[in-house]
Amino acid sequence: MILYKSALKLFLAILLPGVLLFQMSCSNNQEQNLVKDRLNIVTTTGMIEDIVKNIVQDSADVTALMGPGVDPHLYKATQGDLQRLKSASLIFYNGLHLEGKLGDIFKNLSRIKPVVAVSDNISPEQLIDNTSMGGQYDPHIWFDVSLWQQAATYVSQTLMQHDSLNAAFYQQNTAAYLEQLDVLHEEVKTKMAEIPEDQRIMVTAHDAFEYFGRAYDIKVRGLQGISTMSEFGLKDVADLVNFITEKKIKAVFVESSVPEKYLRSVVEGCRKKGHDVSIGGILYSDAMGNPGTVAGNYQGMVRENVNTIVNALK
């Protein structure tokens, strides 16, 4: 009996904690494996994050580096971003120099993990080419919904390739997302047709809407070029003032990711020349709206822009 009690004490004191510890370490390992299997995807813009989230839904972690109101042309990576990029299993960015200051980081990271530009499978003939004038391809592809569908298809293919276990799930979600974008594309065409022919001119802070203009039949003119990095001077302001006054344009649009003061000087210039042009509203150009608002997702962002444009110009 004494012997039995001593054996029990020995078991409780030494062996039992050992057994528990062994079991705990097993379940920890299992959890770690699960976490490892779960993709950790980092995107640059919210629009790309929207594509990825629609495809992976809750099966992976997805974060965007650039939140609402952030200008991707000027964006520099923070220490926190570098950490997130390092621990990501997959990185998606827009490409075509949209993220002008992150190029070297992506180049380095692409040696150790998939770093994919969503614009990569769009044929050069479909891109707006400013290269002959010493410029670049226009990166703002998300405003032609049909081009953005191509970007979504490419994201989907990449995900299926790197996570074949979930391929069927991704394929099904991609099909549903593309269908929603089909509806959106047609809706934008119909809505934009409400603007009278002679008012089909959009003036914005920078040239973010060239693809939009091409797809939905409206002329566009920006104070700055296709990148907000480009400088503009008094002559650019004067040229734009003359253009707006001559064409009797009713409204110009500020952008959520570009300071409003740039376009204010144009509006004031027009008023001095006796042409009253109003600010037609804020457009979401290179960043979406706050999460939870209408423009907090890609489709809502496009719809909200179109409503703003049509209401100001029709």
Ligand SMILES: [Zn+2]
């Ligand atoms: Zn831009």
